[in-house]
Amino acid sequence: MFKSVSGFCLLRPISTPDMERHRNSVTSKSKSYRMSYRSSLGAAASRLGLTPALTGRRLDTRRRAPKSHNITEKVNPEQLALLTKTEWQLSYVTPLYRFRHTQLKSYSGQLSAFIAAGKQQGLAVEVFDPQTAFRVSFSVVQGMTESDDDADTVLIQIHSKPLFARQDEPQKTVWSGLLTCVNANPEYLRSLPEYFICLPLFGSSGAEGLTALVKSWFQQSFDCCFGPLEISHTSLQWLMALWTNCHTESSIQHLKMIWTLPAVPPLQVTYTVNPEDAWELWSSVRKTRDKRGGEEEENCIDIEEVTSFMQGLKSHFYRHFKLDLSAGSLNQVSTALGSAKSSGRMKISNSRYMITTLALLTECALFKMPI
Known part of the structure; x- marks a missing residue:
């Protein structure tokens, strides 16, 4: 052959x-997540009104052969460069309650303020200049959907100065996040109530402290829940x-x-x-x-x-x-x-x-x- x-x-x-410590850590985090989810997300699950039939999903056993998509004609070149050069740590996220793509500028300010508050408490400052504020930007990535039911992909970037940067050096992107939904099950998407947006795949690249703050803000703002997505x-x-x-x-x-x-x-x-x-x-x-x-x-x-x-x-x-x-x-x-x-x-x-x-x-x- x-x-x-x-x-x-x-x-x-x-x-x-090392393997044993990793296994114990994963088990502990999984148990903690399940307990936290059951205690804090019962109301959200009730609002979704989902039935066991709709949540009994299975991975497909058959897929169409991959097709080449020339998305360079649709996607902003700078966004595409970031998407293809970055290694993402994946998570899943439950549907976002009252998330609106038209409010991304407002979300940028809200998340910036949330991170600033965390910074005052000593969070997420270990590798960044304590004198420099974090600036957050939300943007829509056009051309990243496969079906009419898919919500537009959202790119999140956090800008700041790393420690030991020159005084005149401009802020750089120190953290990136991605919320996307590509060719999701249409039956599931259409079952969601009006005020829920499904962007189930979350990718992050940057300091874990910033990732934790971003997830916390999303959970508080949109009544959603994150979990690790092993492949x-x-x-x-x-x-x-x-x-x-x-x-x-x-x-x-x-x-x-x-x-x-x-x-x-x-x-x-x-x-x-x-x-x-x-x-x-x-x-x-x-x-x-x-x-x-x-x-x-x-x-x-x-x-x-x-x-x-x-x-x-x-x-x-x-x-x-x-x-x-x-x-x-x-x-x-x-x-x-x-x-x-x-x-x-x-x-x-x-x-x-x-x-x-x-x-x-x-x-x-x-x-x-x-x-």
Whole structure:
């Protein structure tokens, strides 16, 4: 199947105490969030009026093959540059109550004042000039929707001077945030009451203290709730398949995976595959599928193809290194089009397939939401 083996693996131990502390931290935060949510958001859930049928969402097992979108003609170049150069830490956010895209200028002032109040209490000042005020800007990102039901994407930027900056140096963007909704389930969106706006995917880039303040302001202002958005094993596999499917139009340059295998001590395996080899394997999986249907089948990808693709990669690795990746967990995938980590860190490097990637992440956010 692979003409030339350019895949390789790097093995290194991971500190078991560190892994245990991380696992305990995640468990503690998850329990805390669930308790906080149940006690403080009952009224919001009641106002939404959602039924169990509407909240019983499942990740799609079938998707349309990714299409190239030339969004450079629609999206502001400066905004697009930020979106494609930034690694985002992802969260989900429940529907925003009485959020209005027409009030973004007012929100900028309100959030600036909220951060200033937090700054007086000693929050979020550890890496910024204490003599410089934070300036916040909200803006709409045009051209980032896929359907008429999607709300416009909102970009949030916080500007300030880092510590040790020259006195005459202008303020720089020290924190960025993104609220978006791409190709969300229309049935769910139409079920929301009039005063709720659904922007379920939240990305942040910058100091954690500022992220916490921004989330706190949103929660107080729009009666919403944030939660961590890890990228599941299945979603990482979907990203691998979708990106590989784009190879003939936009070279993926490499297909890189990072796995963690249970061992004593645990092993981290880096597995990189030549793009032509990955494409050859993916093409063989697609040809088997294409024999079963017409044009509609050719334009769709289903979970069986994704699973077969992954199994082929794991079998190839086992033949050469005698390590069964099925026993471990997939933690990270990357190509020239983007990278994603199970911890919820995401970077989209190619704007032509940004819509496809954000649509999958929007679906993940809606699936993870408690309401």
